[in-house]
Amino acid sequence: MYLWKCWRDTRDVLCVSLLLIGILLVFVLRQNIVLAPHAPFEKIPLILPFFLTIQAFPVSFVAWLLGTFGVGRDLGDRGGSYLFTRPRSRAYFVWCDWGIGMAQLVPILVLLNVVLGVLLHKIFVAVGDPLHGSVVIGGRLVTLAFIVWLNFGAALLLAGLVYSLTYFSTVLLKHARGIIYAAGVLVGYLFLEQVVPHYWRGIQLPRLMLQGFIQSSRDVIGISDHLGISVATRVAIILLFPLATQFVLQKSDIDR
Amino acid sequence: MSDLVIETHCLQKQYGHTQAVDGLEMRVPRGSVYGFLGRNGAGKTTTIRLLAGLIQPTAGHARVLALDPRTDRIAVLERTGFVIEKVLLPSMTGNDLVRFNRGFFPHWSDVLARKYADALEIPMKQKFGKLSSGNQTKLCLLLALSQGAELLVLDEPTAGLDPIVTDQLLRIIIDDFAGEGRTLLLSSHHLSEVERVADWIGIIEHGKLLLEARLDDVRASFRRVRALGENLRVSGRKEILQTRTGEGTTEYVLRGNAEGFAASLRNQGATVLDVSPMNLQEIFLEVVEKGEANVPMEVLA
Numbered sequence: 001m002y003l004w005k006c007w008r009d010t011r012d013v014l015c016v017s018l019l020l021i022g023i024l025l026v027f028v029l030r031q032n033i034v035l036a037p038h039a040p041f042e043k044i045p046l047i048l049p050f051f052l053t054i055q056a057f058p059v060s061f062v063a064w065l066l067g068t069f070g071v072g073r074d075l076g077d078r079g080g081s082y083l084f085t086r087p088r089s090r091a092y093f094v095w096c097d098w099g100i101g102m103a104q105l106v107p108i109l110v111l112l113n114v115v116l117g118v119l120l121h122k123i124f125v126a127v128g129d130p131l132h133g134s135v136v137i138g139g140r141l142v143t144l145a146f147i148v149w150l151n152f153g154a155a156l157l158l159a160g161l162v163y164s165l166t167y168f169s170t171v172l173l174k175h176a177r178g179i180i181y182a183a184g185v186l187v188g189y190l191f192l193e194q195v196v197p198h199y200w201r202g203i204q205l206p207r208l209m210l211q212g213f214i215q216s217s218r219d220v221i222g223i224s225d226h227l228g229i230s231v232a233t234r235v236a237i238i239l240l241f242p243l244a245t246q247f248v249l250q251k252s253d254i255d256r
Numbered sequence: 257m258s259d260l261v262i263e264t265h266c267l268q269k270q271y272g273h274t275q276a277v278d279g280l281e282m283r284v285p286r287g288s289v290y291g292f293l294g295r296n297g298a299g300k301t302t303t304i305r306l307l308a309g310l311i312q313p314t315a316g317h318a319r320v321l322a323l324d325p326r327t328d329r330i331a332v333l334e335r336t337g338f339v340i341e342k343v344l345l346p347s348m349t350g351n352d353l354v355r356f357n358r359g360f361f362p363h364w365s366d367v368l369a370r371k372y373a374d375a376l377e378i379p380m381k382q383k384f385g386k387l388s389s390g391n392q393t394k395l396c397l398l399l400a401l402s403q404g405a406e407l408l409v410l411d412e413p414t415a416g417l418d419p420i421v422t423d424q425l426l427r428i429i430i431d432d433f434a435g436e437g438r439t440l441l442l443s444s445h446h447l448s449e450v451e452r453v454a455d456w457i458g459i460i461e462h463g464k465l466l467l468e469a470r471l472d473d474v475r476a477s478f479r480r481v482r483a484l485g486e487n488l489r490v491s492g493r494k495e496i497l498q499t500r501t502g503e504g505t506t507e508y509v510l511r512g513n514a515e516g517f518a519a520s521l522r523n524q525g526a527t528v529l530d531v532s533p534m535n536l537q538e539i540f541l542e543v544v545e546k547g548e549a550n551v552p553m554e555v556l557a
Binding site: 001002004005008009074077078079080081082083084085086087088089253254255 | 310311333334338341346352357360361
């Protein structure tokens with residue numbers, strides 16, 4: 001029943017997001033891609049990091065929005081006494097909330113990356129598609145499907161991080177202030193990421209978004225090394241937030 | 257099976273420097289309607305939160321249905337209906353909340369939910385947040401009553417309700433719930449309501465239980481004695497709760513042995529004007545004003 005409540009609370013966000021991406025998909029499908037004459041196929045990899053970055057903003061926003069639902073919101077609305085006198089463990093509420101939120105992010109990101117895939121395919125076709133749906137990056141043949149999967153994975157990890165941080169913050173600080181806190185942490189980190197290398201050369205903070213490609217100043221020169229380790233580390237960090245939420249909730253008194 | 261549905265021992269809850277519950281010793285017999293009385297801030301709600309496992313005690317322990325709310329919280333909640341804050345989920349309608357609750361409780365009754373919704377005239381299609389405060393309270397009680405609980409714990413259930421709805425609710429609670437031999441703990445400072453329905457009372461003040469007894473025994477025991485006389489030797493008598501001296505008369509509030517006390521006054525040459533019973537409100541005021549350590553009037557077997 002709690003799963004039903006989670007779905008009921010968040011379905012509008014899911015439906016509106018899917019609708020907007022659906023409209024974008026229809027627009028992309030109807031659009032004819034016309035590139036400059038003799039556009040070089042070899043330059044296609046240059047646009048790939050751009051695709052990865054451009055989806056970060058809408059994805060982060062939707063994840064942040066979804067993170068504001070759940071136990072933290074109910075605690076803020078003084079519904080904690082009611083909710084936690086239902087016969088379920090506090091961990092149950094946390095993992096249901098978090099699980100439903102993550103599950104809602106998946107179809108949103110799948111559809112978004114379908115749009116990306118369609119768009120890339122059209123670009124491939126527009127430049128002749130000599131490698132039949134593949135492109136050469138750093139001397140390796142990389143398929144369109146791999147690129148789309150990489151984008152999807154990067155987007156899901158970013159969304160998971162933003163969502164989990166927001167969810168944790170709303171429980172920690174009882175909703176309203178928690179949302180601001182989460183946004184503040186994210187903006188603050190982005191600021192630090194820019195400032196630290198400027199003052200301390202050689203120190204590079206980990207990027208919020210998984211970096212799928214290695215770039216030189218003028219070109220994309222390869223697929224990132226240790227991609228598996230990067231993904232595993234990010235998954236572990238994401239999972240720390242619901243675990244921390246569970247810990248905080250189990251230790252805290254529900255006095256309203 | 258224990259005769260006690262709720263039992264606390266040296267239960268304490270401290271918030272910073274404030275001792276909200278201070279060594280509470282409480283015993284609620286099975287099948288009773290227990291009026292849990294106290295002023296605002298006396299520790300009633302904190303005690304109920306401790307019983308529900310919402311907050312952790314600083315010291316001592318509680319048992320609800322012979323289970324520890326700290327370690328067996330889910331089992332306690334499956335068998336107990338708690339109404340603490342009268343706040344549910346604001347975006348849900350009454351019907352949504354019934355649907356939401358149904359899945360949590362194995363003994364949930366849709367028939368009862370419909371019956372109470374009709375009887376209490378609750379607009380079930382309206383969102384909880386849009387309901388009047390009275391209807392919100394009624395909906396909270398509907399959900400608790402329909403879950404098929406063995407024990408119902410209601411914190412100020414009639415606060416904010418008009419007298420007609422209060423009457424209607426109390427009748428439902430007593431006829432449909434307590435009438436079936438189940439146990440009800442009713443926290444309130446509306447003493448007339450408690451007096452109407454309770455068969456046991458506990459009076460809490462500053463987190464301590466000052467009095468716990470069967471209501472009939474309390475009524476039978478507390479007496480107000482007015483006497484005319486001078487130089488009466490009454491000091492040290494344990495039954496005296498309060499003494500007030502007026503114009504020539506002295507008023508004694510006694511706990512037990514009123515006739516014996518009156519006889520002793522007469523033996524000293526005093527004129528006993530009357531020995532009158534006291535209602536719950538008067539008893540409550542005297543006990544809380546005196547604020548002495550808990551002296552149970554009847555110890556449960």
